[in-house]
Amino acid sequence: MSSSRPAILSVAMLAVVGLLSACGAAPAPRAAAADGTPVRGGTLTYLEHQPPTCLYLPAAGFYPNGGVLNQLTDKLTWQNPQTLAVEPWIATKWTVDDDATEYTFHLRDGVTFSDGSPLDASAVAANFDVYGKGDARLKLPPAEFVSNYARSEVVNPRTVKFFFDRPSPGFLQGTSVIGAGLVSKKTIGLPYEEQCQLKNVIGSGPFTVAGQVVDKEIDLRAREDYDWAPPSSQHQGRAYLDQIKIIVTPEDSVRVGALTSGQADYVRYVQAYDERTVAAAGFTVRAEPTRGVNNGLYLRPDNELLKDARVRKALVKATDAKEVVDTLFTANYPQATSVLSHLARGHVDLSKDLAHDPAQAARLLDEAGWTKGADGLRAKDGRPLKLGVFVSGPQPLSKQTLELVAQQWAKLGVTLEIRPADAGTQAVDIKDAQKTAVSHSMVGRADQDVIKSQFHSESRDVLLSTDKRLDTLLEEQSALADPAARDAKVGEIQRYLVEHAYAIPLFEEPQVYGIAPHVRGVAFEAVARPSFYSVWLAR
Amino acid sequence: MTAHLLRRTGQALLVLWAAFTAAYLLLQAMPGDAVLIKFQNPELGLSPERIAEIRSYYDGGGYLHTLLGFLQGDFGYSVETGTPVLDRLAEGLPATAELAGAAFALAVPLAVLIAFASCHSTRLRGLLLAVPSLMVSVPVFLLGILLVQLFSFRLGLVPVIGGSRAQQLVLPVLTLAVPVSAPIAQVLARALDHALAQPYVPVVAAKGASRSRILWRHAARNALPPALTVAGLTFGELVAGSVVTETVFGRNGVGRLTEQAVDSQDTPVLLAVVVLAAAVFVLVNLLVDVLFPILDPRLA
Numbered sequence: 001m002s003s004s005r006p007a008i009l010s011v012a013m014l015a016v017v018g019l020l021s022a023c024g025a026a027p028a029p030r031a032a033a034a035d036g037t038p039v040r041g042g043t044l045t046y047l048e049h050q051p052p053t054c055l056y057l058p059a060a061g062f063y064p065n066g067g068v069l070n071q072l073t074d075k076l077t078w079q080n081p082q083t084l085a086v087e088p089w090i091a092t093k094w095t096v097d098d099d100a101t102e103y104t105f106h107l108r109d110g111v112t113f114s115d116g117s118p119l120d121a122s123a124v125a126a127n128f129d130v131y132g133k134g135d136a137r138l139k140l141p142p143a144e145f146v147s148n149y150a151r152s153e154v155v156n157p158r159t160v161k162f163f164f165d166r167p168s169p170g171f172l173q174g175t176s177v178i179g180a181g182l183v184s185k186k187t188i189g190l191p192y193e194e195q196c197q198l199k200n201v202i203g204s205g206p207f208t209v210a211g212q213v214v215d216k217e218i219d220l221r222a223r224e225d226y227d228w229a230p231p232s233s234q235h236q237g238r239a240y241l242d243q244i245k246i247i248v249t250p251e252d253s254v255r256v257g258a259l260t261s262g263q264a265d266y267v268r269y270v271q272a273y274d275e276r277t278v279a280a281a282g283f284t285v286r287a288e289p290t291r292g293v294n295n296g297l298y299l300r301p302d303n304e305l306l307k308d309a310r311v312r313k314a315l316v317k318a319t320d321a322k323e324v325v326d327t328l329f330t331a332n333y334p335q336a337t338s339v340l341s342h343l344a345r346g347h348v349d350l351s352k353d354l355a356h357d358p359a360q361a362a363r364l365l366d367e368a369g370w371t372k373g374a375d376g377l378r379a380k381d382g383r384p385l386k387l388g389v390f391v392s393g394p395q396p397l398s399k400q401t402l403e404l405v406a407q408q409w410a411k412l413g414v415t416l417e418i419r420p421a422d423a424g425t426q427a428v429d430i431k432d433a434q435k436t437a438v439s440h441s442m443v444g445r446a447d448q449d450v451i452k453s454q455f456h457s458e459s460r461d462v463l464l465s466t467d468k469r470l471d472t473l474l475e476e477q478s479a480l481a482d483p484a485a486r487d488a489k490v491g492e493i494q495r496y497l498v499e500h501a502y503a504i505p506l507f508e509e510p511q512v513y514g515i516a517p518h519v520r521g522v523a524f525e526a527v528a529r530p531s532f533y534s535v536w537l538a539r
Numbered sequence: 540m541t542a543h544l545l546r547r548t549g550q551a552l553l554v555l556w557a558a559f560t561a562a563y564l565l566l567q568a569m570p571g572d573a574v575l576i577k578f579q580n581p582e583l584g585l586s587p588e589r590i591a592e593i594r595s596y597y598d599g600g601g602y603l604h605t606l607l608g609f610l611q612g613d614f615g616y617s618v619e620t621g622t623p624v625l626d627r628l629a630e631g632l633p634a635t636a637e638l639a640g641a642a643f644a645l646a647v648p649l650a651v652l653i654a655f656a657s658c659h660s661t662r663l664r665g666l667l668l669a670v671p672s673l674m675v676s677v678p679v680f681l682l683g684i685l686l687v688q689l690f691s692f693r694l695g696l697v698p699v700i701g702g703s704r705a706q707q708l709v710l711p712v713l714t715l716a717v718p719v720s721a722p723i724a725q726v727l728a729r730a731l732d733h734a735l736a737q738p739y740v741p742v743v744a745a746k747g748a749s750r751s752r753i754l755w756r757h758a759a760r761n762a763l764p765p766a767l768t769v770a771g772l773t774f775g776e777l778v779a780g781s782v783v784t785e786t787v788f789g790r791n792g793v794g795r796l797t798e799q800a801v802d803s804q805d806t807p808v809l810l811a812v813v814v815l816a817a818a819v820f821v822l823v824n825l826l827v828d829v830l831f832p833i834l835d836p837r838l839a
Binding site for chain 1: 576695
């Protein structure tokens with residue numbers, strides 16, 4: 001038998017499979033319903049990329065968690081995703097004192113949790129006491145969207161007051177975020193491990209849990225007596241859909257294929273390179289902005305090599321964000337113009353300061369004493385200019401992004417050492433500025449406080465900052481009662497971060513969904529988590 | 540025979556203990572732990588002190604304590620979900636047993652078919668002998684994706700989302716059967732070749748036996764033991780393949796549980812999975828040992 005035959009054969013067989021898979025026709029998009037009148041009923045099949053983790057509400061920011069919890073819970077207020085204004089929902093009206101240390105909310109009457117217990121002032125107070133301060137006994141950590149919380153007071157069953165130690169102007173918006181979903185008193189009184197489990201999450205939302213196969217599928221059913229949508233919603237009363245099947249489908253190509261072949265209606269996390277396939281098959285690609293701190297590389301000033309601001313500035317100048325976007329992503333990933341998304345509160349356009357300029361980068365590195373050796377790599381006192389970074393699991397194409405940036409830096413003789421997102425090593429080393437000089441991350445929230453979440457040394461602290469000035473600026477921002485003054489302060493912080501070259505913003509990270517043409521009434525909360533309340537099926 | 544069986548059982552227990560100890564030590568040596576991975580979530584904003592406090596709550600209590608627990612069937616709690624490891628295994632095991640069992644049941648006849656066909660037909664022989672090499676070379680995840688694209692998305696023959704339990708089994712079983720069947724087919728074909736080259740073959744042929752009688756009555760009996768040994772060893776392939784297959788097809792069995800546990804470094808789950816896999820591996824090979832003398836009286 002000739003030795004080359006198996007190889008030829010393998011190629012031939014693969015080619016046959018390839019041809020077969022290429023020649024099948026894409027299904028024609030279904031005809032649209034004749035009119036736009038919503039139809040009641042039906043089951044929506046929604047494919048999620050990852051299984052939900054812990055469903056304790058303050059951890060709802062993780063998109064697989066938020067996708068479920070947004071259907072199960074209501075919030076005190078509703079943030080209009082178009083205007084970002086905070087509108088009534090469970091709270092019909094509210095008052096805030098001048099220095100934003102005292103909030104009074106008046107609640108809607110007749111709202112109940114799905115276990116039948118009333119959503120009243122004492123339930124709301126119980127929720128926010130935990131979100132504001134945590135509960136050590138129940139192992140419940142506090143939530144990042146509440147700052148300076150002191151205590152609650154139940155004035156009467158329909159009125160609740162919150163008091164703060166220091167001004168907390170972000171609190172009103174905080175009551176609208178995904179993690180501020182209201183759960184029954186029974187749920188909020190459970191220990192952390194119990195609150196993590198879906199079966200224990202009792203909300204007042206338009207859907208309830210009908211069944212669950214852990215890590216595989218969650219079935220939701222419309223709540224028949226739901227009648228407390230945000231007043232500004234056109235749709236009132238029960239949800240249009242009867243059921244939602246949320247199915248975890250980790251494989252990208254399976255999610256996209258299932259959508260275009262009609263096996264699913266709605267999928268989360270369409271990769272940039274799959275967008276064309278989805279659109280070409282007549283399906284909608286929805287890229288929802290996350291309105292927060294941009295996807296970028298964050299440079300840790302405590303790192304031995306990055307201590308020198310000239311080195312950090314050189315890295316900013318050495319990075320070509322446009323090339324990253326053009327090579328790896330699509331128009332749905334706008335190139336960053338600042339640390340914040342252009343849709344974030346208080347955004348200022350700093351693209352001039354962030355412009356790609358390799359010549360200046362080389363100059364800065366020369367000045368800082370990092371000279372190019374015979375191998376083209378820069379070194380100083382025999383030490384190579386080598387920086388470590390972890391691939392960021394939640395960020396789209398993080399590895400590819402970092403590889404491209406590493407190529408850009410290599411041209412200047414800087415080595416970016418990319419480490420795989422192995423959870424254990426990462427958990428240990430990511431908090432070590434010497435080992436992990438650079439952090440690849442982003443965070444979304446439609447409030448000025450988002451910048452504090454990313455950079456404050458007691459919050460996410462991506463810089464592992466010891467910069468007291470930065471902490472002070474972030475705290476000042478978070479305590480300004482006047483929105484315009486807050487926006488201005490947020491602008492100042494962005495300038496500060498860029499001036500000190502702490503950040504290399506790359507692009508504004510969206511959440512990308514693929515949606516079948518027969519799915520109507522598609523809506524999202526302000527930070528791109530889907531709301532299925534008004535969704536209906538035209539078929 | 541009884542002495543042999545007793546000795547083999549003793550060996551099996553030793554292997555299990557060694558697997559447990561090795562896995563325990565390796566998992567301890569890994570950097571970080573599940574508690575850190577789970578609770579460093581920046582949205583939770585926990586201090587290192589709080590994390591240390593939570594860690595003490597999950598502490599398995601050291602090697603001896605864990606070993607004693609295992610001996611009593613107590614595998615501890617999954618750090619990721621806070622549920623008993625035993626419950627998680629019980630949830631995943633039926634799906635994986637179904638998948639692996641069906642894949643094996645398909646792989647064996649497939650291997651026999653390829654091996655015997657290659658001995659029957661001289662014209663297609665080269666082609667057929669190349670098939671196992673191809674089957675073993677295609678990565679399982681690629682094969683899975685190709686099968687889904689072709690049979691589900693293009694031809695619409697079987698859904699991968701929704702669908703009945705049987706429908707959900709078709710493509711994963713096909714995917715897993717291919718790499719499992721390949722080594723069996725390879726060894727069986729070679730063993731048949733070897734058997735057919737033995738001096739007794741011309742003798743039976745001279746007595747007037749047909750080619751298929753020679754193949755099925757005489758050569759097959761001599762070729763089966765090596766194939767059986769390999770079939771026992773393919774259990775490893777079944778385990779490894781099910782991790783990938785279950786992930787591609789989103790089935791939640793022990794394979795996917797393993798993948799997630801590795802991801803979150805969920806030590807109690809990983810330890811239980813290693814011991815379970817070792818136990819089944821040992822059991823399968825014990826079974827092969829017992830079957831040998833039945834197939835070949837010379838080994839009795």
